Amino acid sequence: MTVKLRIAGLSKKYENGDGIQDINLTVNSGEILTLLGPSGCGKSTLLRSIGGFEQVTTGKILIAEKDVTRQPPEKRPTIMVFQGYNLWERMTVFENLEFGLKLRKISKTKRKQQIMEMLTMLGIEAMAAKYPQQLSGGQQQRVAIGRALVLRPEILLLDEPYSALDAKIRVQMREELKKIQRRLQITIIFVTHDQEEAMMLSTRIAVMKKGEIVQVGTPSEIYNNPKDIYVASFIGEMNFLTTDDGHEVQAFRPEDVRLVSEQAAGENTFHATVQQSTQMGHYSQLTVKLIEQTIILFAEKDAFESYPEGTEIFFEVRKMQNFTKG
Numbered sequence: 008m009t010v011k012l013r014i015a016g017l018s019k020k021y022e023n024g025d026g027i028q029d030i031n032l033t034v035n036s037g038e039i040l041t042l043l044g045p046s047g048c049g050k051s052t053l054l055r056s057i058g059g060f061e062q063v064t065t066g067k068i069l070i071a072e073k074d075v076t077r078q079p080p081e082k083r084p085t086i087m088v089f090q091g092y093n094l095w096e097r098m099t100v101f102e103n104l105e106f107g108l109k110l111r112k113i114s115k116t117k118r119k120q121q122i123m124e125m126l127t128m129l130g131i132e133a134m135a136a137k138y139p140q141q142l143s144g145g146q147q148q149r150v151a152i153g154r155a156l157v158l159r160p161e162i163l164l165l166d167e168p169y170s171a172l173d174a175k176i177r178v179q180m181r182e183e184l185k186k187i188q189r190r191l192q193i194t195i196i197f198v199t200h201d202q203e204e205a206m207m208l209s210t211r212i213a214v215m216k217k218g219e220i221v222q223v224g225t226p227s228e229i230y231n232n233p234k235d236i237y238v239a240s241f242i243g244e245m246n247f248l249t250t251d252d253g254h255e256v257q258a259f260r261p262e263d264v265r266l267v268s269e270q271a272a273g274e275n276t277f278h279a280t281v282q283q284s285t286q287m288g289h290y291s292q293l294t295v296k297l298i299e300q301t302i303i304l305f306a307e308k309d310a311f312e313s314y315p316e317g318t319e320i321f322f323e324v325r326k327m328q329n330f331t332k333g
């Protein structure tokens with residue numbers, strides 16, 4: 008595996024003291040690495056620093072082992088697609104893609120070939136002669152990605168590219184992006200605050216909090232072995248039970264439980280009362296009260312009928328994690 012991006016001891020402080028600090032991150036060639044975290048945690052600042060749009064305060068950025076820390080964006084082998092796409096309104100789709108190739112002095116025949124290949128891969132070849140405002144949001148998004156990819160960047164930087172699209176198109180766009188990424192074998196750094204999007208797209212996820220990276224791992228590592236309460240609560244659903252001493256928290260996912268009979272109650276079995284029973288589609292969700300705490304459990308599709316409101320239940324937790332409060 009070759010390393011495409013290496014970030015060491017990076018910080019970027021704005022005048023007001025906000026920013027990112029102590030960022031160390033390695034991204035391998037062909038990975039989709041997602042920067043995930045709530046608004047204001049520094050995802051965009053880190054992405055812009057990689058693209059050269061921010062002057063960093065300390066640290067180094069190496070792309071393909073070359074130090075680019077002090078290089079301007081146009082000198083870096085990266086291309087960033089911004090949230091608003093920034094397509095050129097007065098240029099056709101074809102011309103939008105052609106502009107950068109012209110600057111690179113690619114011949115007319117080659118330009119045409121590369122552009123049409125890209126538009127075909129993105130499924131918008133019929134739109135070549137149209138103007139951006141004649142396209143749907145999803146099509147505009149494809150043009151923005153195509154305009155970046157036709158220049159063959161070493162790393163494609165995407166800042167919440169789907170935030171303006173509706174839920175169904177978002178899912179479709181993610182799948183398309185994954186396909187194209189595999190086909191072209193490019194490296195992508197993707198910013199999102201949407202954990203589901205991160206889980207679906209990423210080779211690895213870097214979870215950020217208050218300007219720092221808290222944990223980096225594959226989606227399943229992050230989901231199954233969150234490092235602390237913050238990561239555990241940010242990704243997926245998690246129940247937390249405070250223990251008697253108050254310093255430790257026991258955590259379990261709603262799907263890591265099994266409903267059992269009172270006789271079968273053993274270790275890690277809890278007694279609770281159902282407060283609400285809902286069918287969620289392919290599973291049921293039970294909201295239950297356990298002494299003073301309200302938690303949720305996922306159960307089989309028809310469980311909502313067998314365990315209506317007020318039912319007393321026993322459930323066994325099959326996977327429990329302990330975290331220290333902090």
Ligand SMILES: Nc1ncnc2c1ncn2[C@@H]1O[C@H](COP(=O)(O)OP(=O)(O)OP(=O)(O)O)[C@@H](O)[C@H]1O
Nearest residue numbers: 021022025026045046047048049050051052053200
């Ligand atoms: N140009 C700037 N000048 C001063 N502070 C800034 C600037 N840009 C960002 N910040 C601050 O730096 C912190 C990180 O911002 P950043 O935009 O990187 O976060 P983010 O995780 O991308 O959030 P969002 O998802 O809302 O874009 C925030 O506290 C933000 O207010």
